[in-house]
Amino acid sequence: MTSQTILFLILGIITFSYLLNQVLDYLNLKSRKSELPEDIKSFYNEEKYAKAQEYHKTLSNFSFLTSAFSFLGSFAVLYFGGFGFLDQLLRPMVGEGIVLSLSYFGVLFILSDILNLPFSIYSTFVIEERFGFNKTTPKTFIVDKLKGYVLTVIVGGLLIGSLLYLINNIGESFWLYFWAIAGVFILFVNMFYTSLILPLFNKLTPLEDGELKTAIEDYSQKIDFPLDNIYVIDGSKRSNKANAFFSGIGKRKKIVLYDTLINNHSIEELVAVLAHEVGHFKKKHVIYGFAISILQIGLMLFIMSQMIYSEAVSQALGGQQLAIHLNLLAFGILYSPISMISSILGNILSRKNEFEADAYARLTYKPEALQEALKKLSVDNLSNLYPHPAYVFLHYSHPPLLQRLNELGKA
Ligand SMILES: [Zn+2]
Numbered sequence: 001m002t003s004q005t006i007l008f009l010i011l012g013i014i015t016f017s018y019l020l021n022q023v024l025d026y027l028n029l030k031s032r033k034s035e036l037p038e039d040i041k042s043f044y045n046e047e048k049y050a051k052a053q054e055y056h057k058t059l060s061n062f063s064f065l066t067s068a069f070s071f072l073g074s075f076a077v078l079y080f081g082g083f084g085f086l087d088q089l090l091r092p093m094v095g096e097g098i099v100l101s102l103s104y105f106g107v108l109f110i111l112s113d114i115l116n117l118p119f120s121i122y123s124t125f126v127i128e129e130r131f132g133f134n135k136t137t138p139k140t141f142i143v144d145k146l147k148g149y150v151l152t153v154i155v156g157g158l159l160i161g162s163l164l165y166l167i168n169n170i171g172e173s174f175w176l177y178f179w180a181i182a183g184v185f186i187l188f189v190n191m192f193y194t195s196l197i198l199p200l201f202n203k204l205t206p207l208e209d210g211e212l213k214t215a216i217e218d219y220s221q222k223i224d225f226p227l228d229n230i231y232v233i234d235g236s237k238r239s240n241k242a243n244a245f246f247s248g249i250g251k252r253k254k255i256v257l258y259d260t261l262i263n264n265h266s267i268e269e270l271v272a273v274l275a276h277e278v279g280h281f282k283k284k285h286v287i288y289g290f291a292i293s294i295l296q297i298g299l300m301l302f303i304m305s306q307m308i309y310s311e312a313v314s315q316a317l318g319g320q321q322l323a324i325h326l327n328l329l330a331f332g333i334l335y336s337p338i339s340m341i342s343s344i345l346g347n348i349l350s351r352k353n354e355f356e357a358d359a360y361a362r363l364t365y366k367p368e369a370l371q372e373a374l375k376k377l378s379v380d381n382l383s384n385l386y387p388h389p390a391y392v393f394l395h396y397s398h399p400p401l402l403q404r405l406n407e408l409g410k411a
Helices: 003-030 046-079 081-093 097-130 140-170 174-201 211-223 257-263 267-282 285-307 311-316 326-333 336-364 367-380 389-395 401-409
Strands: 204-206 232-233 244-247 254-258
Touching: 003 046, 003 311, 003 326, 003 336, 003 367, 003 389, 046 081, 046 097, 081 097, 081 311, 081 326, 081 336, 097 140, 140 326, 174 204, 174 244, 174 254, 174 285, 211 254, 211 267, 211 285, 211 336, 232 257, 257 267, 257 367, 267 285, 267 336, 267 367, 285 336, 285 401, 311 326, 326 336, 336 367, 336 389, 336 401, 367 401, 389 401
Parallel strands: 232 254
Antiparallel strands: 204 232, 244 254
């Protein structure tokens, strides 16, 4: 392929993905209904439902603006060879090889972060604030940013650095070596997320003795599943949105409950949410999920190895000679149709898994308690009750609330 063809392909891909997302957002916005379904009515007063509608409209308008901005920006930079220009600019200053590539990504990261900053500030302090979700103070926001930078420099630097090292020194079979590194990395993050990464941003405290703990222990005995590493996280520091998750593998497994979840739910509802999470473990969703992501990464790295040394790809982005960093950027876009397909397949699987986990909670605990919890969560998070089916198909990792309630209601 000539560099011209590659550039057109890249521009075609970003245009298609932009238009597709706009159409889906539009369909989703149109599929809203103003009346409430019967079994949700007791949770929502009209005022709150109107607020939820308003929230979605605001988010859609905001996303319309940000995606137009980022689409037009990327299109122009690609079309006028801006990425190649930056490469030529840096070469005389930092030389060649890994140092050049890492500096290149560093500069791009800083530039894109500066461009994104106003949007991220607006979203947190204006939109989320107006709808009563935001708890982030400007101080937390800045400290989060700084910690995020340090983490990006260390983790991103190590990962991209080792990838670049392998590409520069090993040749086409680099992908096999990096596959192994990526696998170990994902396993590591999975195992130590709650003990190493989460504490950087939040405070985790073991769940205190009391009614909730007793109820959880009773359930745990009944299903013969250890539920002893229970932690409470101060999610309320940033947002009123609630959540719960399991983390880790084997003995390191921890259950993390948001304080916001504990504050707004009854003990039975909380146990039901845990029962759902246990369902994911019992049905081996976690292990399969891990295996699937390892396979996806292998496929991605293999395809990357087929184009990473092509000079035409660098030239498509405006480069004068082969530059690995330009090819990695181009690969990121050229691979996006494949990653979109695998994300759709992943979402299909994930929605199926959610039903299975719900079914597990229904069989081992109280279906009504999970129904109540899901309704409350959905109302508190102002979830969309009537998402468009096409939007759900592409983007939803969880089935829409009404479908889940319906399934849970089946005896
Ligand atoms: Zn789930």
